[in-house]
Amino acid sequence: xxxxxxxxxxxxxxxxxxxxxxxxxxxxxxxxxxxxxxxxxxxxxxxxxxxxxxxxxxxxxxxxxxxxxxxxxxxxxxxxxxxxxxxxxxxxxxxxxxxxxxxxxxxxxxxxxxxxxxxxxxxxxxxxxxxxxxxxxxxxxxxxxxxxxxxxxxxxxxxxxxxxxxxxxxxxxxxxxxxxxxxxxxxxxxxxxxxxxxxxxxxxxxxxxxxxxxxxxxxxxxxxxxxxxxxxxxxxxxxxxxxxxxxxxxxxxxxxxxxxxxxxxxxxxxxxxxxxxxxxxxxxxxxxxxxxxxxxxxxxxxxxxxxxxxxxxxxxxxxxxxxxxxxxxxxxxxxxxxxxxxxxxxxxxxxxxxxxxxxxxxxxxxxxxxxxxxxxxxxxxxxxx
Amino acid sequence: xxxxxxxxxxxxxxxxxxxxxxxxxxxxxxxxxxxxxxxxxxxxxxxxxxxxxxxxxxxxxxxxxxxxxxxxxxxxxxxxxxxxxxxxxxxxxxxxxxxxxxxxxxxxxxxxxxxxxxxxxxxxxxxxxxxxxxxxxxxxxxxxxxxxxxxxxxxxxxxxxxxxxxxxxxxxxxxxxxxxxxxxxxxxxxxxxxxxxxxxxxxxxxxxxxxxxxxxxxxxxxxxxxxxxxxxxxxxxxxxxxxxxxxxxxxxxxxxxxxxxxxxxxxxxxxxxxxxxxxxxxxxxxx
Amino acid sequence: xxxxxxxxxxxxxxxxxxxxxxxxxxxxxxxxxxxxxxxxxxxxxxxxxxxxxxxxxxxxxxxxxxxxxxxxxxxxxxxxxxxxxxxxxxxxxxxxxxxxxxxxxxxxxxxxxxxxxxxxxxxxxxxxxxxxxxxxxxxxxxxxxxxxxxxxxxxxxxxxxxxxxxxxxxxxxxxxxxxxxxxxxxxxxxxxxxxxxxxxxxxxxxxxxxxxxxxxxxxxxxxxxxxxxxxxxxxxxxxxxxxxxxxxxxxxxxxxxxxxxxxxxxxxxxxxxxxxxxxxxxx
Numbered sequence: 001x002x003x004x005x006x007x008x009x010x011x012x013x014x015x016x017x018x019x020x021x022x023x024x025x026x027x028x029x030x031x032x033x034x035x036x037x038x039x040x041x042x043x044x045x046x047x048x049x050x051x052x053x054x055x056x057x058x059x060x061x062x063x064x065x066x067x068x069x070x071x072x073x074x075x076x077x078x079x080x081x082x083x084x085x086x087x088x089x090x091x092x093x094x095x096x097x098x099x100x101x102x103x104x105x106x107x108x109x110x111x112x113x114x115x116x117x118x119x120x121x122x123x124x125x126x127x128x129x130x131x132x133x134x135x136x137x138x139x140x141x142x143x144x145x146x147x148x149x150x151x152x153x154x155x156x157x158x159x160x161x162x163x164x165x166x167x168x169x170x171x172x173x174x175x176x177x178x179x180x181x182x183x184x185x186x187x188x189x190x191x192x193x194x195x196x197x198x199x200x201x202x203x204x205x206x207x208x209x210x211x212x213x214x215x216x217x218x219x220x221x222x223x224x225x226x227x228x229x230x231x232x233x234x235x236x237x238x239x240x241x242x243x244x245x246x247x248x249x250x251x252x253x254x255x256x257x258x259x260x261x262x263x264x265x266x267x268x269x270x271x272x273x274x275x276x277x278x279x280x281x282x283x284x285x286x287x288x289x290x291x292x293x294x295x296x297x298x299x300x301x302x303x304x305x306x307x308x309x310x311x312x313x314x315x316x317x318x319x320x321x322x323x324x325x326x327x328x329x330x331x332x333x334x335x336x337x338x339x340x341x342x343x344x345x346x347x348x349x350x351x352x353x354x355x356x357x358x359x360x361x362x363x364x365x366x367x368x369x370x371x372x373x374x375x376x377x378x379x380x381x382x383x384x385x
Numbered sequence: 386x387x388x389x390x391x392x393x394x395x396x397x398x399x400x401x402x403x404x405x406x407x408x409x410x411x412x413x414x415x416x417x418x419x420x421x422x423x424x425x426x427x428x429x430x431x432x433x434x435x436x437x438x439x440x441x442x443x444x445x446x447x448x449x450x451x452x453x454x455x456x457x458x459x460x461x462x463x464x465x466x467x468x469x470x471x472x473x474x475x476x477x478x479x480x481x482x483x484x485x486x487x488x489x490x491x492x493x494x495x496x497x498x499x500x501x502x503x504x505x506x507x508x509x510x511x512x513x514x515x516x517x518x519x520x521x522x523x524x525x526x527x528x529x530x531x532x533x534x535x536x537x538x539x540x541x542x543x544x545x546x547x548x549x550x551x552x553x554x555x556x557x558x559x560x561x562x563x564x565x566x567x568x569x570x571x572x573x574x575x576x577x578x579x580x581x582x583x584x585x586x587x588x589x590x591x592x593x594x595x596x597x598x599x600x601x602x603x604x605x606x607x608x609x610x611x612x613x614x615x616x617x618x619x620x621x622x623x624x625x626x627x628x629x630x631x632x633x634x635x636x637x638x639x640x641x642x643x644x645x646x647x648x649x650x651x652x653x654x655x656x657x658x659x660x661x662x663x664x665x666x667x668x669x670x671x672x
Numbered sequence: 673x674x675x676x677x678x679x680x681x682x683x684x685x686x687x688x689x690x691x692x693x694x695x696x697x698x699x700x701x702x703x704x705x706x707x708x709x710x711x712x713x714x715x716x717x718x719x720x721x722x723x724x725x726x727x728x729x730x731x732x733x734x735x736x737x738x739x740x741x742x743x744x745x746x747x748x749x750x751x752x753x754x755x756x757x758x759x760x761x762x763x764x765x766x767x768x769x770x771x772x773x774x775x776x777x778x779x780x781x782x783x784x785x786x787x788x789x790x791x792x793x794x795x796x797x798x799x800x801x802x803x804x805x806x807x808x809x810x811x812x813x814x815x816x817x818x819x820x821x822x823x824x825x826x827x828x829x830x831x832x833x834x835x836x837x838x839x840x841x842x843x844x845x846x847x848x849x850x851x852x853x854x855x856x857x858x859x860x861x862x863x864x865x866x867x868x869x870x871x872x873x874x875x876x877x878x879x880x881x882x883x884x885x886x887x888x889x890x891x892x893x894x895x896x897x898x899x900x901x902x903x904x905x906x907x908x909x910x911x912x913x914x915x916x917x918x919x920x921x922x923x924x925x926x927x928x929x930x931x932x933x934x935x936x937x938x939x940x941x942x943x944x945x946x947x948x949x950x951x952x953x954x955x
Contacts, residue, residue, distance in 0.1 A: 416758070417762060469943070473946070474943065474946050474947075475757060476757055476758045477704050477757040477758040478704075478943075478946050480704075480761060481704060481761075481942065482939050482943070485935040485938060485939045488885060488931055488935045489931075489932050489935050489936065492931050492932045492935075493932070495928045496925050496928050499924065603882065607765075643777075646773070648769065648773055649770065649777070652766045653770055655762060655763075655765070655766040656766030656770060659763040660751075660755070660763060663755055663759035663763075
């Protein structure tokens with residue numbers, strides 16, 4: 001059989017095909033080196049809008065990079081964590097073991113992100129999150145970075161605003177039962193009580209809760225001067241509206257995650273006077289070059305205005321792209337590049353990562369006035385560290 | 386206490402409509418159709434899709450969505466379940482099939498609407514009227530009235546009308562009913578249509594009062610089962626009373642115990658009513 | 673390839689054990705039940721708490737976890753021993769969800785935040801993961817096969833066929849209900865512990881009864897055949913989900929589309945199987 005000419009020809013053909021396939025795998029389109037990023041995001045579930053928005057920002061960044069780069073062909077493999085920690089870990093393992101991602105973007109929320117850290121450490125692959133904000137993540141791993149400030153910044157800021165600016169002496173807290181809500185609750189409580197305030201009641205609600213009247217009835221019973229909402233725009237909007245229905249007269253304070261046009265759609269007039277911090281740094285009205293470039297590119301591709309979560313996803317992807325362009329598609333090199341990032345100008349402002357992988361941004365105060373989200377304070381100079 | 390009673394009445398009214406629909410279908414089929422709750426959710430989403438996404442005015446989108454979802458419900462209750470029974474499938478197998486149907490319909494909604502929860506009501510607070518120490522809006526009052534009227538109507542129909550007796554006859558023994566001259570297919574069909582219409586109507590009303598999510602279907606199915614079994618001695622109209630009783634229990638748990646125990650209350654009630662009301666038929670005593 | 677296989681093993685072995693537990697009920701005594709995920713949650717949390725919070729060794733915590741699964745399975749079977757058919761299915765559904773809600777509510781379990789740092793069973797490398805998964809699976813398959821071939825297994829199949837007839841020949845139905853519950857509880861407990869150890873993280877949402885779709889589908893697709901058939905069906909479904917994901921490239925629709933296809937196929941198979949069987953007692 002070995003002497004058969006047809007058989008030998010067939011072996012050569014098959015070998016050639018296999019070799020071509022292998023070569024084809026190593027070299028991307030146009031002879032560029034393929035680089036794969038993984039993106040484990042909450043694409044479905046209770047915070048699917050965040051996953052969807054950040055994925056658009058990531059896609060936009062990769063499109064631009066693929067047009068501009070001569071050396072690398074970037075691709076991202078999206079996996080859906082469903083806002084679920086176990087699913088996030090499984091998705092992370094898949095992008096690391098099957099797709100061989102050199103770096104990962106994710107998750108949008110803190111619970112799944114915290115769950116992924118041990119796997120990240122074991123694999124020695126860097127991960128950058130667009131919006132996970134739990135204080136627990138600070139310094140949890142040298143492979144973890146985030147472009148969204150820790151809750152400790154905005155939680156402490158709002159506690160200070162409540163006590164020194166609005167002179168509130170008692171503030172009830174309604175928080176969503178996840179790492180994000182629990183983190184904010186913890187920081188707010190510690191700071192507010194250290195400044196002489198009291199927290200008469202703290203109530204956690206589940207992520208799928210839609211009827212907040214039983215919670216608000218309990219809050220109303222303790223007559224707080226203020227109510228601090230540590231949740232997202234969907235539950236925040238429902239809470240504001242239902243609080244007005246119940247006649248709860250208190251000043252409502254919230255978190256950065258409440259800034260979304262859909263909050264106004266849900267709450268309507270009930271949102272008037274709602275105060276919240278703005279800590280992500282994305283200012284749609286800014287004329288900075290990076291912000292303008294992002295906004296124009298997004299509008300041209302998606303035919304609508306971008307939101308802050310999209311900008312955060314965009315910055316995550318661009319940071320990884322900048323790292324690869326500088327040091328190549330090597331996970332260790334990317335990690336070192338990110339750790340040494342100083343004064344990077346992104347769509348969400350100027351960023352630097354500290355030793356804990358956290359980003360420092362100025363927190364400003366915003367409010368809902370006449371159906372619009374407006375700044376109530378003067379912008380502070382951005383710190384570049 | 387007023388807030389508790391008000392909440393009980395308002396939530397009980399939605400539960401009553403869906404439970405009445407479930408009870409009507411259950412009276413004839415004897416099957417726990419777990420896909421029943423997803424019809425309520427689908428009606429809300431259909432109204433959202435037609436009204437908000439396609440821009441069709443409410444006077445058209447509301448009846449269209451009710452009709453569309455009623456057709457799906459009719460296909461399941463009036464077509465699928467009787468066919469499965471005639472083919473010899475046991476009630477537990479049909480229940481498993483209905484669960485699979487719920488999964489399919491839920492996933493279809495997730496694909497079409499991307500897991501977004503919807504709310505069709507007005508953003509502005511409607512002052513409403515004071516009732517039992519709580520405030521009730523015109524829409525909520527309409528829902529309560531509709532559920533009570535439907536319950537009373539079906540109770541009177543079941544007791545005093547020919548149609549009601551036909552439903553009872555077909556539910557007890559379709560073969561004997563057929564021998565006695567009852568058009569079983571017509572009764573099954575009309576009953577299924579009524580059940581589906583009630584549920585779809587409840588879905589549209591709910592979407593104007595509270596946020597709706599594709600994953601709520603199972604919870605509504607379980608509430609309907611609990612209410613139906615609780616009021617089983619009074620027939621389908623008993624489901625209305627069972628629903629209001631469940632609404633009261635749920636409100637007591639939410640307002641007096643812990644608001645996070647809503648689902649716990651639902652499933653605990655399920656376990657209790659099944660254990661209390663279910664009878665083992667044709668099996669020997671084992672001591 | 674090894675990485676991919678070890679990843680598949682980690683996501684599939686836990687579900688395979690759950691499918692075996694379900695098959696003990698469905699193919700054995702003939703009951704459809706939905707409480708087994710709750711039982712697996714109790715075992716998984718006990719394993720996690722004993723190792724993470726109390727610092728116990730993995731083998732000891734594993735044994736205690738499985739023992740708790742046995743006890744919970746037995747207790748659940750006691751609660752519902754007078755029920756049959758759809759009533760039994762509903763009651764066990766209530767038990768399953770009640771357990772999930774209790775896990776979510778109780779602070780010691782970490783509540784909705786869950787518990788991190790759950791130790792792995794063995795070394796966290798592809799080959800050891802494959803080996804551990806294979807061993808666990810073989811033990812589960814072997815135990816289930818032994819059960820089916822035993823006298824107890826034969827008696828429960830008699831009960832499934834004809835409960836009156838089984839009683840008339842002296843079968844102790846209640847005793848066999850308890851044994852079935854205990855054995856299925858052990859398998860379910862092992863399933864929960866393996867899944868928790870594989871991800872290193874555990875939260876109440878992992879144990880909702882609605883997560884039984886895939887194990888139930890595998891049990892139905894096996895059509896009452898050997899435990900190997902059940903496990904094979906489970907792996908086929910898992911591979912199918914992965915294949916849909918690769919083909920579709922969109923993770924948001926791949927999951928729901930896979931679920932729809934699995935639900936449709938399983939529904940059709942269930943109808944076909946039931947139509948082929950002889951008419952049985954109505955319970």
